[in-house]
Amino acid sequence: MSDTGLRERKKRRMYRVLSDTAIRLFVERGFDAVSVAEVAAAAEVSKPTLFRYFPAKEDLVLYRIADHQEEAARVVAQGPTPAEALRRHFLAGLERGDPVTGLNDDPEVLAFHRLLYGTPALVARLYGHLERSEEALARALGGDLEARLAAGQVVAVQRVLAQENWRRIAAGERAADLRAEAVAAAERAFELLAGGVRRLVQPSSTAPAPVTE
Known part of the structure; x- marks a missing residue:
């Protein structure tokens, strides 16, 4: 070496x-x-x-999830459309119990999430992480206003899905019992995304170029 x-x-x-x-x-x-x-x-x-x-x-603390910051931007090139690539990736995360999806009831993961979401300074820092993830995804989708709007919706959907899973597990539900509902919620969320944001239903390489004078 x-x-x-x-x-x-x-x-x-x-x-x-x-x-x-x-x-x-x-x-x-x-x-x-x-x-x-x-x-x-x-x-x-x-x-x-x-x-x-x-x-x-x-x-x-945030170092533990730092490698997820540009994950969505990397993922969009891996499917027939950005929305489908993101959907598959999130569902795969649910299947393996990736802590970033919130669907993990390992005691160490629960302790980390309690620390993260229970500390205002860390929550504020987490939103900075999400903003950078959104910026990276917007660039991958073309960088124009439509791309930024799409990226903002994707990041918000992933955050809400993960926080809902975490909330229910923190309240005492088991990840194994919750998985089917979490998958159904994710499927519905990405269906709505794909139907509502044009940029997400076409490959990013075919995104229209910005108009120039």
Whole structure:
């Protein structure tokens, strides 16, 4: 393995160690009750080292879902239409219990979701993550106003579906018992999207070019 590859692996490992350490402490004691210095000490690094990886305390938590930020933008090229690609991808996530769909009742996942949705600073940071996801999807769909409108609706639908699944599981329902209803809700939601937004029912490569003078 090259030195560059080894350095990259070490860097990714450090991201995971710092994030996992922080989340464990935040779940145990609460986000506001744990300082960045305490996270650094628990991970056996200096505070400046931690800040080189995570500029903000909230980023330590959001790192766990950071790889989903441009996921929708990558997915739209994988189906006959953007809507169908997104539908298949979300349904596949439900099938495997991907935590980002909300349909997962593993105790560690539940603890993470309680931390995320129960901490105002993290919820605010999460909306920034969703905005960036929306921007990336809009670019993949063509970047014009119609693309931005479509992307906003897709991100909103995915968020509402996931939060509904999470709400019901947090109230005591089991993921296995909820799956059929979650799939039906997702099918209906993406049907409405495909029927209501023209950009989602045609391949993004065939999207009309913006009019120029």
